[in-house]
Amino acid sequence: MTLVRRLLxxxxxxxxxxxxxxxxxxxxxxxxxxxxxxxxxxxxxxxGLAPGDGVLxxxxxxxxxxxxxxxxxxxxxxxxxxxxxxxxxxFTARLRLARPRWSAAESVLYAGSRLRPVRAYARRxxxxxxxxxxxxxxxxxxxxxxxLPGVPRGALSFARLAQGDAPEPxxxxxxxxxxxxxxxSGTTAHPRAVVHTQASLATALDLFRTRLPLxxxxxxxxxxxxxxxxxxxxxxxxxxxxxSCSPAGFAAxxxxxxxxxxxxxxAHLADILDAAxxxxxxxxxxxxxxxxAPAGILRRAMAAAPSAEVLSVYAMTEILxxxxxxxxxxxxxxxxxxxxxxxxxxxxxxxxxxxGELLLSGPGLCRGYLGDExxxxxxxxxxxxxxGHGRLVLMGRKKDMLIRGxxxxxxxxxxxxxxxxxxxxxxxxxxxxxxVTGDEEVVLAVVGDASGLARxxxxxxxxxxxxxxxxxxxxxxxxxxxxxxxxxRLRGLVTR
Numbered sequence: 001m002t003l004v005r006r007l008l009x010x011x012x013x014x015x016x017x018x019x020x021x022x023x024x025x026x027x028x029x030x031x032x033x034x035x036x037x038x039x040x041x042x043x044x045x046x047x048g049l050a051p052g053d054g055v056l057x058x059x060x061x062x063x064x065x066x067x068x069x070x071x072x073x074x075x076x077x078x079x080x081x082x083x084x085x086x087x088x089x090x091f092t093a094r095l096r097l098a099r100p101r102w103s104a105a106e107s108v109l110y111a112g113s114r115l116r117p118v119r120a121y122a123r124r125x126x127x128x129x130x131x132x133x134x135x136x137x138x139x140x141x142x143x144x145x146x147x148l149p150g151v152p153r154g155a156l157s158f159a160r161l162a163q164g165d166a167p168e169p170x171x172x173x174x175x176x177x178x179x180x181x182x183x184x185s186g187t188t189a190h191p192r193a194v195v196h197t198q199a200s201l202a203t204a205l206d207l208f209r210t211r212l213p214l215x216x217x218x219x220x221x222x223x224x225x226x227x228x229x230x231x232x233x234x235x236x237x238x239x240x241x242x243x244s245c246s247p248a249g250f251a252a253x254x255x256x257x258x259x260x261x262x263x264x265x266x267a268h269l270a271d272i273l274d275a276a277x278x279x280x281x282x283x284x285x286x287x288x289x290x291x292x293a294p295a296g297i298l299r300r301a302m303a304a305a306p307s308a309e310v311l312s313v314y315a316m317t318e319i320l321x322x323x324x325x326x327x328x329x330x331x332x333x334x335x336x337x338x339x340x341x342x343x344x345x346x347x348x349x350x351x352x353x354x355x356g357e358l359l360l361s362g363p364g365l366c367r368g369y370l371g372d373e374x375x376x377x378x379x380x381x382x383x384x385x386x387x388g389h390g391r392l393v394l395m396g397r398k399k400d401m402l403i404r405g406x407x408x409x410x411x412x413x414x415x416x417x418x419x420x421x422x423x424x425x426x427x428x429x430x431x432x433x434x435x436v437t438g439d440e441e442v443v444l445a446v447v448g449d450a451s452g453l454a455r456x457x458x459x460x461x462x463x464x465x466x467x468x469x470x471x472x473x474x475x476x477x478x479x480x481x482x483x484x485x486x487x488x489r490l491r492g493l494v495t496r
Contacts, residue, residue: 003179003198003205004074004172006233008034014235017216021257022063023242033067033232036162038169040071043161047140051076051174054100054181056139058084058109060243061223064144068104068158069225073179073198074172077102080181080193084109094183094191097370104142104158111150175199181370184317193370194317203364204320205230207347211324212261212285212311219282221250221259226320227287231261251276254283263287266297267483279305289313291484292341292394292412294427295334295420298327314343314394318378319365321347323392333393334420337460341416343384343392350384350392351377357398358384383410400487402431402440407464409442417460423449426476429467430491443494444470469494 001009011019015031022028049055055072057079059065069079082094084105141155173179175198183193208230214220218236220227231238239257241250251272254262259282264272266288273279279286283305288297293312301310310327313320325344333342348362360378368374383395396410403409411429418427426447431440444467446453457466477489 001202002173002175003202003229003233004037004070006202007070007229008037008074008172010233010235014216017235018237019232020063020066021237021239023240023245026063028063030232030235033063035166036067037070037074038166039164040067040158040161041074041169041172042167043156043164044071044075044077047156049075049077049102052078052177053102054078054080054098055102055104055142056080056082056095056098056100058082058103058105059144060106061225061240062243063240064158064162066225066228067162068142068144071161072104074169076171076173076177078178078181082183090191093187093189094193097191097193098181101139102142103139104144107143107145107148107151110141110143110152110155111148173198175202178367182317195367195370197367200319200364200366201226201229203362205233207321207364209234210347211321212287214261218260219258220261220263221254221257222261222263224263227261227263246275247271248275251279255280258282261285261287263289265290265483266293267291267478269301270297273300273304277304279308281307283308286310287313289315291478292416293327293330294425295331295416296425298331302327312344314392316360316378316380317366319348319360319362322350322360323347325391329391330416331420333387334416337417338387338393339413339417340385340393340395341412342387343394345389345391350386352384353379355398356383356385356395358382358392383412400429402429402442404440404442404464409465414461414465418444418446418457421453421456421460424453428476428485428487428490430487430494432491432495441468443467445473445476445490445494446470447473447475 011030011034017030018027019030019033020028055077059068072079080098080100082091084091141152142158143151143155144158177197178195179198180196181193183191185192214231214234214236216235219239220231220236221239222228223241228238239259241253286301286305286308298310312325312330314323315321323344323346325342330342348360348364351359353359358380360380361376365378381398383398385393385395387393394412396412400411401408415427418424424446428445430443432443433440450470450472453470471494477486478484479486
């Protein structure tokens with residue numbers, strides 16, 4: 001059964017239940033969600049969408065974006081998430097690789113692409129918008145929102161599609177055909193995009209639900225599609241925060257909407273807890289992901305939501321989730337001195353290369369990278385091992401390895417233990433190359449109190465991993481939506 005079919009069937013069982021609460025508080029029932037998805041599907045097919053057609057998707061998280069994405073997949077199209085915020089050059093490079101036949105964007109983005117005053121305003125706000133209408137002249141266009149100057153002539157209106165006929169379909173897509181393309185990394189010369197099928201995405205949702213109980217009556221507060229979809233398939237309620245929601249606003253909505261589950265990037269949760277040190281008692285599960293969760297954040301989350309289970313999710317765009325560990329287990333592992341960061345029991349196939357690199361496989365694995373041959377095993381670039389309980393332990397990233405003489409230092413092996421020390425909020429290693437010896441000066445950057453830290457380190461890390469220098473910073477540099485540590489920028493901050 002396809003992903004879309006499962007969602008439609010759930011909606012048919014509980015048509016009067018609230019499926020989604022939008023950022024502005026507007027509610028959408030399961031019955032209306034189902035009707036809109038089928039109406040958009042019918043409208044796209046009538047407008048000529050063919051099986052396998054890529055739809056460039058430039059719509060921010062909202063009820064409209066959910067309905068549109070599901071309607072595209074139900075019509076056998078492929079949703080291409082290219083992110084216009086990546087900048088014009090990268091956006092154009094991604095477009096060249098994906099070669100979508102359709103473009104779906106918010107009307108304000110079309111206006112920003114065509115109207116000079118809007119582009120100038122966006123540039124002043126630090127956003128370099130691609131000229132979407134110009135670089136996609138051969139595409140069919142669809143806009144979300146009210147019509148604005150700059151929307152291409154002949155573009156379809158999402159609102160009109162969603163109000164159209166919604167006949168019951170016999171077919172809502174091939175489970176093994178591409179359903180979504182997600183750009184993750186690469187350069188303008190060689191962009192990289194992950195290709196998922198309905199089947200691989202459905203497997204990912206099922207894996208989430210094996211570790212995260214969900215059902216009618218639950219309220220999941222998140223803007224993450226990969227947590228919102230299992231919410232809807234289980235009959236629970238998806239609560240969306242508004243765009244650019246403040247940390248205080250996010251916390252207030254958790255209480256106002258009676259959230260039972262929420263997902264945060266660790267750095268975002270830190271901001272939320274600064275604004276609201278106590279989270280509502282309705283919370284039963286707090287998920288952290290997209291970046292490693294420092295011990296300090298885990299402790300704060302447990303203190304802020306004592307009735308909730310705090311979970312850390314290890315996942316990759318190519319296959320998710322890979323493992324889920326509780327905060328208690330992660331902190332106990334760190335305290336044991338075993339080294340590395342506990343990830344939890346593998347939820348999918350896991351093997352190891354001779355050098356310790358983690359290799360992943362299973363039905364949740366993506367089809368491959370766009371333009372490349374399909375694969376059945378993913379080299380992750382992460383070094384890992386299994387502990388005595390069969391749980392994955394992250395030892396570090398291969399590319400982050402520092403060279404000190406004959407010793408190879410993997411930051412991920414030691415950073416969790418350092419960050420768990422009293423007075424240390426976060427810790428990160430970085431190497432500053434020595435132009436004379438070719439060796440690297442090993443610098444430890446910490447957020448917190450670095451006084452006396454050098455004397456305490458020998459008790460928690462290997463002698464060869466002791467830093468040459470310790471630098472105290474007000475914060476570690478981060479980038480992207482996941483606010484992951486940016487080691488290149490960090491190297492610049494600590495270079496003398």
